[in-house]
Amino acid sequence: MITTDTNETRVEPSGEAREVLEVDDELFRDFEDLVKSRSDYLVLNIIQDLLPGDIAHILNRLGMEDASYVFGMLPNEVASTVLLDLDEPTREHLLTNLPQERITEIVGEMDSDDAADVVGELSDEKAEGVLETMNAEDSSQVEELLRYDENTAGGLMAKEMAVVNKNDTVKAAIRVVRRFAKVQKHIYNVYVVDENGVFIGAVNLTDLLLYAPNKRMHKIMNPDYKSVTPDVDQEEVARIFSKYDIVSLPVTDTAGKLLGRITVDDVVDVMEEEHDEDMARMVGSDTVTGGQRSPVQMAFLRLPWVMITLMLQLIAGVVVHLFDKTLSQIILLASFMPIISAISGNTGLQSAAMIVRGIATGQVDTKRWWVPLRRQMIVTLIIGSACGLVLGAIAGLWHGTFLFGLVVGTSMFISINFSGLIGTATPMISSSLGFDPAITAGPFETAFQDIIGITVFLSLATAMLQWL
Secondary structure (H helix, E strand, C coil), rough: EEECCCCCCCECCCCCCCCCCCCCHHHHHHHHHHHHHHHHHHHHHHHHCCHHHHHHHHHHCCCHHHHHHCCCCCCCHHHHHHCCCCCCCCHHHHHHHHHHHHHHHHHCCCCCCHHHHHHHHEEEEEEHHHHHHHHHHHHHHHHHHCCCCCCCCHCCCCCCCCCEEEECHHHHHHHHHHHHHHHCCCEEEEECCCCCCCEEEEEEEHHHHHHHCCEEEECCCEEECCCCCCCCEEHHHHHHHHHCCCEEEEEECCCCCCEEEHHHHHHHHHHHHHHHHHHHCCCCCCCCCCHCCCHHHHHHHHHHHHHHHHHHHHHHHHHHHHHHHHHCCCCHHHHHHHHHHHHHHHHHHHHHHHHHHHHHHHCCCCHHHHHHHHHHHHHHHHHHHHHHHHHHHHHHHHCCHHHHHHHHHHHHHHHHHHHHHHHHHHHHHHHHCCCCHHHHHHHHHHHHHHHHHHHHHHHHHHHHHHHH
C-alpha cells in the first residue's frame, strides 16, 4: 500500500507477505536511474516489494544523497529494520543528516538493545535530544543499556521480556505472553522470578502450553536455566549459546535480579563479528573493516605485521644461501621449493584457523591440548602422505631418478606435518599464555613453516646429492 501526503511520500508496510526479489546488477542499475531522476512513484513501487535486508543492500550501493532520498520514503517500522542492516558508513551518514524528530520516531520502533546501539552512534547533542523526546520508560531503558560496554552481555541485552512470578499459574503466564506478543516479535521463554525479582528459572513456550492452566510456574520451570551477568564478554555469551543449544539467555545482576535477555539473533551477529576479527588478525590485519579507516591508516596498521613476517622470511633466505652449492648442481630443486612452501603453508593455516575458531567457540579446551593436537596430526598425516606421493612421483619423472622423487616427496610430507603441528600448537600456546591466538597464528605459522620446510628439503637433497 502506498500513501501520499503534502509533506512526504512513503511506502506503508503491508500485512501481506512481500515478494523476495533478487537485487541483481540489472535491477539495481534500473532502480538507480529512477532514484537519480527522483521518480517517486516508481521507486516506491519497487521498494514496497522488497524485504528490509534487500532495501539495505540497495542503499549500501547507492551514493549517500540517493540513499538519504530513498530512506526518507520508508515508514518508521521499515526504516528501523533497514537502519540496523546498513553498512556503517551509510548508517553514519543517515544518522548525521536525519532530523532529530525522525530519529526519535525510528528508534521508538526498535527493541531497547537496538535503540541503544543507534543512540550510541549519535553525537552527544543529538543523542541527548532523542532521549529527551522519547517515551520516558523507553528513554530510561536505553540510558541504562548505554552504561554497559557494547562488547558485553549488558551491551547485547534487551529489556523487553516475558516475566512471571513463581506463584503465578500457567493461565496467568499465557496472558502475559499474549500481551507481550503484541509488542515483541521474538518470544522463546517465560522467565520466572521470586518476590524480589530474582531470576529462579525459565519455561519455554511449548512446555507452557502442555501443562494444566492451574499449575504453578515454580512447579514446571527449569531451575537450572543458565544466566549471565552484564559484564560477561560477548564471546563467552556466544559460547554459552552454542554449548547449551539455547535461543535466549537471561541477564542478571550479581544478586540474581533479572535485568534483561539476550536472543539468538544477537548472538549470530556476535559470532560473525568475532569470526571476522579472528580472520583479520590471522592475516596480520586490523580487526576493523577497511571502510572505517583511510588507506593510509590501514597501511600503517598492517605494516608492522608485514615487517615482522619479512624479517622472519629473511631467515629462510639465509637458509637458501647456505645451500647454494646444492642448488647450483641440481637447479631443478628450485622449481619445487615454492610448491612445498605453498602447500604446507596452506595446510598449516587451515589447522590454525580451525583451532582459533575452536578456542573462540569453546570447542577446543587448551587444558586438554593433546585432543585437538592428535586430531589435527592425523589429518595432516593423511594430507602429507597424499601430497608427498603425488609430488614425489612428478619430481621423479621430471628428473628421471627415483631418489630425486623420494627427496621431494619426503620433504613435502615432513613440511606439511610440521606446518600442521605449528598451526595447531601456536594458537593453543598463545591462548594459554593470555595472548590473542588469532594474532599469532597467521604470520608466524607461515614464516616458521617456510624456514623449516626449506631447511628439510635442501638438507635431504644435500645428503643425497651424490646419488642424484
